[in-house]
Amino acid sequence: xxxxxxxxxxxxxxxxxxxxxxxxxxxxxxxxxxxxxxxxxxxxxxxxxxxxxxxxxxxxxxxxxxxxxxxxxxxxxxxxxxxxxxxxxxxxxx
Numbered sequence: 028x029x030x031x032x033x034x035x036x037x038x039x040x041x042x043x044x045x046x047x048x049x050x051x052x053x054x055x056x057x058x059x060x061x062x063x064x065x066x067x068x069x070x071x072x073x074x075x076x077x078x079x080x081x082x083x084x085x086x087x088x089x090x091x092x093x094x095x096x097x098x099x100x101x102x103x104x105x106x107x108x109x110x111x112x113x114x115x116x117x118x119x120x121x
Contacts, residue, residue, distance in 0.1 A: 079103065080103065083099045083100070083101060084099065084100050084101075084102070084103055084104070085097055085098070085099055085100075086098050086099075086100060086104070
């Protein structure tokens with residue numbers, strides 16, 4: 028038994044733990060909801076990565092003469108294949 032319970036018994040007091048139990052149960056429900064939302068976000072990120080890896084990429088930019096150029100390629104740029112890298116510049120999946 029805990030210290031508070033022992034002191035309560037010595038003083039002939041009862042310890043009501045229903046409020047604590049309710050709070051713990053509510054917290055467990057909140058944590059379950061947060062885990063579910065996080066799992067959904069992870070699935071969305073994974074799905075986006077898969078779709079991007081299977082799509083065509085449009086690379087856009089300017090040539091040395093200042094002309095706008097664009098090209099469709101099958102593979103993502105090297106910087107996207109590195110773990111933890113984000114998409115930089117003007118890169119779109121089509």
